[in-house]
Amino acid sequence: MSSTPSTVLDRFLRYVQIDTQSDPNSTAQPSTEKQKDLSRLLVTELFEMGVLDAHLDEHGYVYATLPANTTKYNVPVICFCSHVDTSPDCSGAGVKPIVHTKWDGSDIVLPDDLSQVLRQSEHPDLTAQIGNDIVTASGATLLGADNKAGVAEIMDAVYFLINNPDIKHGTIKILFTPDEEIGRGTAKVDLEKLGAAFGYTIDGESVGTLEDETFSADAVKITISGVSTHPGFAKGKLENALKIAADVLATLPKDTLSPETTEDMEGFIHPTNIEGILEKVTLGFIIRDFTVAGLHEKETYLKRILENVLTNYPHSTAHFEVIEQYRNMKEVLDQHPQVSDYALEAIRRSGLTAKRRSIRGGTDGSRLSFMGLPCPNIFAGEHAFHSKLEWVSVQDMQKAVEVIVNLCQIWEEKA
Structure with missing residues (x-):
């Protein structure tokens, strides 16, 4: 990747301060109007980047297109998707993100609730993060890394590709959904309008992981x-x-x-x-x-x-x-092995060990796959989601951006 500055942390810190909690007891679509506060900001930022078809529909979905810059005409259209809502399990109002720079491995005590302590012994993935920059909330709320880390990573990847036109890619579709946390993330999505052949949700946990099988x-x-x-x-x-x-x-x-x-x-x-x-x-x-x-x-x-x-x-x-x-998205993805294979290659090109694993749960990708958009899940770096101890590493977010960019290149190369 070139020297274009990463904006993923700045974006992430901005997004998590917007309350986008979904409501399982609401029958509205989206379930809460406040989810659109972030979605409108994303549309504005995409416009400012030059993505001129970005728009928010009445159901709370953001659609946008990064046009192809390759001379090849047979590159499949791929989509990157994340959700804007946060879990109803823990407050998402008044999030105060804290960046713990060059973390030294010691316990992280969150200042607004001293009983909330992030410890290596209880969060094994922290062991690989010593020296990195860890982002948490203040102890009174969740952080919102699930899935605003993914949103920030997709936005930063789009920014990077626009500012590095020498990186060739096909048409890239962007989709930000509401209400994933309450199981309605794909309820009103318009796949015909989206127009993608394959997709990737950016909503996974540990760096380097690809999840292509669900419950x-x-x-x-x-x-x-x-x-x-x-x-x-x-x-x-x-x-x-x-x-x-x-x-x-x-x-x-x-x-x-x-x-x-x-x-x-x-x-x-x-x-x-x-x-x-x-x-x-x-x-x-x-x-x-x-x-x-x-x-x-x-x-x-x-x-x-x-x-x-x-x-x-x-x-x-x-x-x-x-x-x-x-249903288990593997049933669909096994019919399109290149979707997962290219993602694993993109992870390896980023200097990471690629880890293929199953999810003891589901994602929007499960439903999207059976709706006709084969869609595995790539890591976003989010951890301890739905809790006040939620955290993400800045370096992991930057690696996720790199994987998205690499994936766009690989689909163009393989066409």
Whole structure:
């Protein structure tokens, strides 16, 4: 990369101070209007760079195009995508970012809440960051590196490419989405307008990683209808739906099949909510596995637990509903191996060890892949997301910018 100055830190510090928290209880699109505050700024900055088609649509999506500067006509159009919203799990209002320059490895005590301490022993990825510049919040809020690090990196890469026209590339599309943190990041995206053949979300964790496999995900809703009667005359008649639900939960295994007992490629059955009264109770679950067959096995297992419990309540009934959420993007990406292969090459060209891994979760890329835009996830450098201890390394962000630039070059070279 040339001597064009990196602006990624300046951008990041500017973006994280804008509150863009999404709201799972809102039915609006986007779920919060304040997300558009950052999106409007991004459009303005893209205009100032010379990206003249940048615009914010009514649903909260930013679309923009960096035109090709190559004479080749067969370079596929690729897209880089990040989300502007931050998690509802932790406050994103009044973020005060702090840059800990040339960090020496000692504990980082956050000044607005002295109980918030970033320690190497609890965050192993910090070990590789000694001597680097670490950005945190002040202890009262999350930082917003998830995913404003990715937003800043894409913006800086666009700035770099515009200022280094000798780097040849095809048409590059930019997409910034709202509401990813509440599972609606692709709800209103217009892929026809976007016009890209392949995409990359910049929303991963450790430097050098490419994530091209996610959980497959379903939700299960169990509605239990018990038998209600006056408790003074209930013998032999009352069947309490609350107790039925409790029996179902108590029958789940204690040492397996749960988030707290699984890792790596192991899936789980996870109860997330319970609501109701004696007569009727609703139980909510999320089911996760890396294969659809594994999802179905776990759903069958849960349904069998329910049926066995109900044998003790002969007059009660239950409805078992499975709601598809998202699928493992590897199913799509395996059909387009060059998308991941080029990303791994771009990471290596940046002087990093490329690490291919699976995500115990999902990304916008999962849904985009199945919507027709094959889309793995590249590291953004964000860590401890959704918490007051969230942090990112400036050097990792700069490497992410370099990877994006390299990737644009590789697609042009390979055409």
